[in-house]
Amino acid sequence: MLKIEDSQPPAKSASTGFALWNLGFRPFYLLASSFAALSIVLWVCQYTGHLPASYVRNPAWHGHEMLYGYTLAVVAGFLLTAVRTWTGKPTPTGLPLIALAALWLAGRVLVLTPFSTAAAVVNVAFPVAVAIGIGIPIVQSRNQRNYFFIALLLLLGLAVLAFHLASLGMLRWPERASLQVGLDVILFVMAVLGGRVIPMFTNNGVPGVKATRHPVVEKIALSSVLFLLAADLAQAPAGVIAVVAVIAALAHTARIYLWQPWRTFGAPMVWVLHVAYAWIVIHLVLRGLAALGFVGELFAVHALTVGAIGGMTIGMMTRTARGHTGRPLVADHFEVACYVLVVVAAAIRVFGGMWLPGAYLATVVASGACWSAAFALYVVRYWPVLSRPRLDGKPG
Numbered sequence: 001m002l003k004i005e006d007s008q009p010p011a012k013s014a015s016t017g018f019a020l021w022n023l024g025f026r027p028f029y030l031l032a033s034s035f036a037a038l039s040i041v042l043w044v045c046q047y048t049g050h051l052p053a054s055y056v057r058n059p060a061w062h063g064h065e066m067l068y069g070y071t072l073a074v075v076a077g078f079l080l081t082a083v084r085t086w087t088g089k090p091t092p093t094g095l096p097l098i099a100l101a102a103l104w105l106a107g108r109v110l111v112l113t114p115f116s117t118a119a120a121v122v123n124v125a126f127p128v129a130v131a132i133g134i135g136i137p138i139v140q141s142r143n144q145r146n147y148f149f150i151a152l153l154l155l156l157g158l159a160v161l162a163f164h165l166a167s168l169g170m171l172r173w174p175e176r177a178s179l180q181v182g183l184d185v186i187l188f189v190m191a192v193l194g195g196r197v198i199p200m201f202t203n204n205g206v207p208g209v210k211a212t213r214h215p216v217v218e219k220i221a222l223s224s225v226l227f228l229l230a231a232d233l234a235q236a237p238a239g240v241i242a243v244v245a246v247i248a249a250l251a252h253t254a255r256i257y258l259w260q261p262w263r264t265f266g267a268p269m270v271w272v273l274h275v276a277y278a279w280i281v282i283h284l285v286l287r288g289l290a291a292l293g294f295v296g297e298l299f300a301v302h303a304l305t306v307g308a309i310g311g312m313t314i315g316m317m318t319r320t321a322r323g324h325t326g327r328p329l330v331a332d333h334f335e336v337a338c339y340v341l342v343v344v345a346a347a348i349r350v351f352g353g354m355w356l357p358g359a360y361l362a363t364v365v366a367s368g369a370c371w372s373a374a375f376a377l378y379v380v381r382y383w384p385v386l387s388r389p390r391l392d393g394k395p396g
Contacts, residue, residue: 337377
């Protein structure tokens with residue numbers, strides 16, 4: 001059985017000391033949430049004309065930073081933490097972890113400078129470095145079930161490389177295609193992890209619920225995402241994209257039904273993951289419609305990025321941070337507010353933009369405000385959690 005967090009003792013008084021570099025989730029959750037809050041404020045200011053276009057050169061770079069900046073930081077923090085639990089072997093801490101965080105931070109700074117080649121090198125190096133950081137303990141422990149995470153991180157590195165080479169005019173490959181491949185990889189990661197943890201968290205967190213997994217549904221759900229990735233890599237015709245996306249949507253809908261999400265509303269740390277996963281279905285439906293020209297492609301993209309990625313990351317960042325610092329797995333008002341703000345941000349960005357085209361700019365501003373508020377609240381709430389030692393005195 002998958003285990004990503006330690007058993008929970010009763011909460012004790014906070015320990016003293018500085019523990020930010022004790023385990024991967026600590027710096028990367030803090031960096032990711034701070035970046036998510038600040039970068040979207042700046043992006044919205046630029047989008048509305050209140051900042052010069054020099055902050056982020058175009059929407060493709062906005063996508064680059066939210067995918068290969070924010071999302072990849074959360075993935076790195078999660079994997080650097082979970083792999084230690086899965087394998088029983090150490091992952092980078094202390095100075096090596098500081099170096100990884102510095103590498104990520106350098107990438108965020110360099111994309112704002114004229115040093116495009118240096119930005120490319122650093123941004124490609126980060127997922128490769130994380131792959132090495134988790135790959136050594138995975139291979140040493142022969143944890144074959146999770147080898148694919150190493151491959152996916154390296155694939156993300158290739159997607160980043162393709163994006164930068166296209167931006168530098170050295171590769172005839174659309175920047176947006178590199179973003180789409182990266183989104184497909186993250187979608188597959190969420191589909192795999194969601195299938196492993198959401199039923200388990202549901203059964204453990206909601207008495208009487210029996211969330212189940214069906215082998216056929218699991219195979220179709222995961223393979224359809226891989227087919228979508230292959231289709232995007234091959235730049236397949238729109239009709240093929242639409243068919244694959246619809247099949248994937250049906251499979252993931254069946255998957256959610258087996259998890260009984262309607263019985264989770266009393267458990268915020270559980271329902272936020274179900275709602276985030278439902279945004280995957282919305283994304284796939286809109287992806288199919290966008291391929292056929294019925295809706296704008298950006299609505300499908302933001303259903304995945306704001307709704308699914310935003311919801312899944314805020315849910316996992318709160319849950320795993322609590323679990324790995326010896327705190328009870330119970331959401332307080334701060335955390336519920338974070339969850340609601342991300343869900344509202346997604347709804348405004350996707351459905352508000354589609355249904356109120358005359359107020360499109362207002363929906364972008366409102367969505368961005370909700371998103372930034374959610375992650376600013378996370379920073380305020382979790383700085384003392386992430387920077388102090390575990391309550392139970394255990395390492396990590």
